Amino acid sequence: MYQRLRYRVSEINRNYQKPLQSPYAVVEPATKFHLILLPDYATLTDIAQLKLDAYQAEVTGNWKLARQLWIRVNVAARGSDMQAIEAFSRITQQSRNPLPVDSTPESTTSSRGEEITATETPPTQETKLQVFSFEVVRVNASGKKIKREQGKTEYFTEDLGNGVSLGMVYIPGGSFKMGTKDKEIERLVEKFNWDGFRREKPQHQVTVPAFFMGKFEVTQEQYQQVMGNNPSHFKEDKRPVEEVSWNDAVEFCKKLSQKTGRTYRLPSEAEWEYACRAGTTTPFYFGETITGELANYRAREIYASEPKGEYREQTTPVGQFPPNAFGLYDMHGNVWEWCQDTWHNNYNGAPKDGSASIDNNDSSRRVLRGGSWLTYPARCRSANRSNFNPIFDISNIGLRVVCVLARSLYRRPF
Secondary structure (H helix, E strand, C coil): CHHHHHHHHHHHHHHCCCCCCCCCCCCCCCCCCCCCCCCCCCCHHHHHHHHHHHHHHHHCCCHHHHHHHHHHHHHHCCCCCHHHHHHHHHHHHHHHCCCCCCCCCEEEECCCCCEEEECCCCCCCCEECEEEEEEEEEECCCCCEEEEEEEEEEEEEEEEECCEEEEEEEECCEEEEECCCHHHHHHHHHHHCCHHHHHHCCCEEEEECCEEEECCCCEHHHHHHHHCCCCCCCCCCCCECCCCCHHHHHHHHHHHHHHHCCEEECCCHHHHHHHHHCCCCCCECCECCCCCCCCECCCCCCCCCCCCCCCCCCCCCCCCCCCCCCCCCCCCECCEEEEEEECCCCCCCCCCCCCCCCCCCCCCCEEEECCCCCCCHHHHCCCCCEEECCCCCCCCEECCCEEECCHHHEECCC
16 A cells, blocks of 8 residues: 555656655554444444444543544544443543442342342453454345344353353443334334333434343253253253243342353343344334344234244244344344343333332333244334233243452453
């Protein structure tokens, strides 16, 4: 590039009788593994990865690097990225008033309804994050694949013993619009003749702190290793565990926390939707529709104008279908996933900080997200909400876990 500029610019100067110029080119990324993104060429996946690196720099306390990376995110987004603007404020505040390591105890609930305080006490050894790469697929309303992008993200692996492990993916913090616009809700109500879509309003802004989430739904072998039993109807080690009640799911998180020394819990409803969307605003993280090649659901039914697909009538092994831009698999279909939240018929008064919405006076129903192998496509959407009695279990309900780690115990793989 340098040689090209050196000779070509001089030639242009001579041809147009311009003053002599001496161009130079310097490639100086923040670190060797970062690239400068140009607005006209940067893809959403490029920007998402740079955001991931910027958040991780904040987590590790490298505020100088974080600022450089957020500047590049904002330049690539033509100065309009709200997450970058919010990050500049955080970094400025941090430089004036450094925050201590977060050690606030977190409360959860046991299967007997007792409150349990789980202190954030990871192992004393530093957790080294690893990297994995994957392909993100986008489709149009006809189900045609219109884009394939390479993504990468960071994760750590929890050893559960007997050759069984649990992969936890880093989800960068950020803000998003949770729920569905009123106009779109009414379109769905009219098209599918179901008032339940109105549960998804009002659409509202939520800011979610960074966290780790299970790369896959909890599998049968993982559940067996932690709980000592496998309640599933469709038996196979790598399939998601099902026939798990909300109380069972909370008990699993409790025992997993005790086994590993880290804090595990169910995701809040806001964390779940934020993680599912992975920066998208379309009905599905794949795009405008979903197909039987992309997820396990009642694919003989149509959502948009895609062709009918295979209705498998059972669960499938986790990781069989393409992930979203955060590297999470099976967020649409396979099994419903429990969330912490008690059920509310709408988002009026919902938290805006990503925390769970809990009504201590009414815990008769808990939130489910994601749809299942049995579910119609419209109810597998990123914004779709459902609920169930926390003591019941059926063959299309499972779970996915979230982990909380102290900020000082991450180590980049680079």
